Amino acid sequence: MELRILGTAAGGGVPQWNCACAGCAGARRFPERRRRHASLAVRAAPGRWYIVNATPDIGEQIEAEPDLWPGPERRATPLAGVILTDAELDHTLGIARLREADAVDVCATPAVRSALRDRLALGHTLRPYTDLTWTDLPEGGAVRLGTIEAEGIRVSSKRPRYAADDPPDGGWVVALRLTDLETGGTAVYAPALGTWPENLRDAVADAACVIIDGTFWDDQEPRTTGISARTATEMGHLPIHGPEGTAESLAKVPGRVLYTHLNNTNPLVDPGAPQHRALAELGLEVAQEGSVITL
Numbered sequence: 001m002e003l004r005i006l007g008t009a010a011g012g013g014v015p016q017w018n019c020a021c022a023g024c025a026g027a028r029r030f031p032e033r034r035r036r037h038a039s040l041a042v043r044a045a046p047g048r049w050y051i052v053n054a055t056p057d058i059g060e061q062i063e064a065e066p067d068l069w070p071g072p073e074r075r076a077t078p079l080a081g082v083i084l085t086d087a088e089l090d091h092t093l094g095i096a097r098l099r100e101a102d103a104v105d106v107c108a109t110p111a112v113r114s115a116l117r118d119r120l121a122l123g124h125t126l127r128p129y130t131d132l133t134w135t136d137l138p139e140g141g142a143v144r145l146g147t148i149e150a151e152g153i154r155v156s157s158k159r160p161r162y163a164a165d166d167p168p169d170g171g172w173v174v175a176l177r178l179t180d181l182e183t184g185g186t187a188v189y190a191p192a193l194g195t196w197p198e199n200l201r202d203a204v205a206d207a208a209c210v211i212i213d214g215t216f217w218d219d220q221e222p223r224t225t226g227i228s229a230r231t232a233t234e235m236g237h238l239p240i241h242g243p244e245g246t247a248e249s250l251a252k253v254p255g256r257v258l259y260t261h262l263n264n265t266n267p268l269v270d271p272g273a274p275q276h277r278a279l280a281e282l283g284l285e286v287a288q289e290g291s292v293i294t295l
């Protein structure tokens with residue numbers, strides 16, 4: 001399996017356009033600290049790639065990754081489609097940026113698809129530009145995309161604010177389990193993680209690579225930094241550190257573990273923060289944009 005890490009930030013990115021916090025100010029001062037919205041490219045065949053989550057940065061992310069450049073024919077693209085882990089705007093607005101394509105295939109759970117179609121009216125809005133085609137992302141089964149199998153594992157019932165009154169029972173937020181049918185390589189990609197169900201635990205234990213929600217360092221971070229009255233857990237993100245944190249469990253898994261989807265309040269956006277050492281001592285990493293992962 002071939003993976004490319006295209007972005008590693010939570011909603012807003014680092015820096016966020018209207019934020020002057022220490023993390024955002026640091027990223028303006030030191031451009032190497034900038035992070036685009038969390039996204040991953042997965043190779044499904046030679047010259048054929050899926051992008052997991054279509055962020056507002058998708059155009060720049062494609063330009064930053066030569067494997068995703070068009071050619072040799074003028075409008076030939078290696079992009080086979082997008083796979084969605086949820087319906088949040090930061091993970092879906094990029095679909096509109098792909099409207100120059102004749103068609104865009106979107107692989108998503110039924111709950112995510114209906115939110116995009118019926119609430120965001122994305123299919124209707126884009127119809128004069130491109131055709132959205134839909135592929136079901138199954139839970140408790142897998143869909144074949146080229147040489148890859150993809151399965152959703154439900155990890156939260158959090159709906160995006162624009163669909164907040166939709167029924168909560170559905171695959172609103174899933175972890176993506178990816179299996180390469182040729183190499184047997186396995187990966188789990190979960191940029192949002194509200195719960196830690198048994199089937200996720202099993203998938204993570206089996207995976208050669210786990211790329212997972214690192215939105216907040218600890219549960220109180222959204223409150224102590226003043227961005228929310230809610231805790232990380234209440235916002236649908238298990239933190240990295242502390243009693244509710246994922247680090248302790250992830251330190252025990254055999255595969256490589258990388259945290260992604262860092263919020264701009266997360267101390268890890270500063271490469272000099274002591275929290276990097278704490279993670280390294282547990283054998284855990286922070287995902288870096290441009291990384292190539294071969295499994």
Ligand SMILES: [Zn+2]
Nearest residue numbers: 019021024264
């Ligand atoms: Zn900020």
